[in-house]
Amino acid sequence: MTDKKPIKIGSPGIGIMGTRSVERRKNGDVIDTRTGSLAAKRIGSFFLLVEDALAEKVIETIACDCPNLPRKYIFSGVWGNQAACLFGFLMYSKQLEHTNVPQFSILAIDDGDISELEKGKRLSRLLKGNYFGDExxxxxxxxxxxxxxxxxxxxxxGVKKGLPEYNHKRWFEEIKKEEIIKINNPSNAYEDRQLESLLELIEFSKSIILDDYHHYYEELKKFTPKNTLTMFHMTEYFILDSIRKYNRDKWNFYTQHIKEALISINRTNTENFVKADIYFESNRS
Structure with a gap:
């Protein structure tokens, strides 16, 4: 004998999305059968610990080449907070191993201006004492x-502050006219003016000298092109996307390993949700 309760989703006879049948057997098994659109599982987001909004913009630019990456960001502020935050995620994820809830998928990504020696020191200070457990x-x-x-x-x-921004500046300034023409192949007056304005912006960038390159993008926004430069109002995205398109070797040096890690964690995250015998639903009003 079983307790079987069919549940219909949607208006009777019109616009039915699917059905769900939950069968609870005497031995404790629960059989969850779904049809129609309800047969597909919702894949939750994986988490990315990044230092600030600029790092988020870098990853969003990487994602231009990687569609379907369901991600959420957590801003750590200084990089030193990342280890403690990640450690907490791992400990909680460990407790989910023997449940039907998928484990968290998470990566921490720092700006690249911290030495391996400093990282090692930070990690060594994370746990105190000699008697903490195996977990x-x-x-x-x-x-x-x-x-x-x-x-x-x-x-x-000799740059003490704003190394990521300084590297963006240098890579942007390395962009050559010939490379832009090869990729864009301008064929009308509008596209010629876009090229002219982009080259003007590159020259303007070369004139920016700062003690703190955290302010690089603020200075760059002071540039007034002779012609409207499409998307320049989103200055950080504009510069990062220009590097991605016209200085591809340096962009790959900067981000290729991160791109591969995002693809890998997305695969793991998807597998965790598909294997879990639990269905998540989006809270849509």
Whole structure:
């Protein structure tokens, strides 16, 4: 004997999305049968720990080449907060191993301006004492695998503040007219003016010299092109996307390993949700 309760979703006879039948058997098994659109599982987002909004913009630009990455961001502020936050996620995720709730998928990504030595010191201070349990030890050992860094090229040029922005500036200024023409192939007056304004912006960028390159994008926004430069009002995205398109080698150096990690974590996250015998639903009003 079973307790079987069919549930219809939608208006009777019109616009039915699907059906769900939940069967609870005497031995404790629960058989959840779904049809129609309800047969597809909702895949939750994975989490990315990044330092600030600029790092988020870098990842959003990476995602231009990677559709279907359901992601949510957590801003850590200074990079040193990432290890503690990630450690908490790992400990909670560990408690979900023997439940039907998918484990958290998460990566921490710092700006790339922290040495491996400093990272090691931060991780070594994460746990105090000699008598913490195996769960904490295992979580700490997993941190290195999940803590990634953007790669910066220019690290020894006397720049003390704003190294990520300084590298963006240098990579943007390396863009050549010939490369823009090869990729865009301008064929009318509007596209010619766009090219002219972009080259003007590159020259303007070369004139910016700062003690703190955190202010680079603020200075860049002071540029007034002779012609309207499409998307320049979204200055950070504009510069990052220009590097992605016209200085591809440096963009790949900066982000290719992050792109591969995003693809990998998305695959793992999807598998976790598909395998879980639980159906999540979006809270849509």
């Amino acid at each position: 904490l030890k295992a979580a700490k050992e997993n941190l290195n695998r999940l803590m990634l860094s953007f790669r910066l090229e220019y690290l020894d040029h």
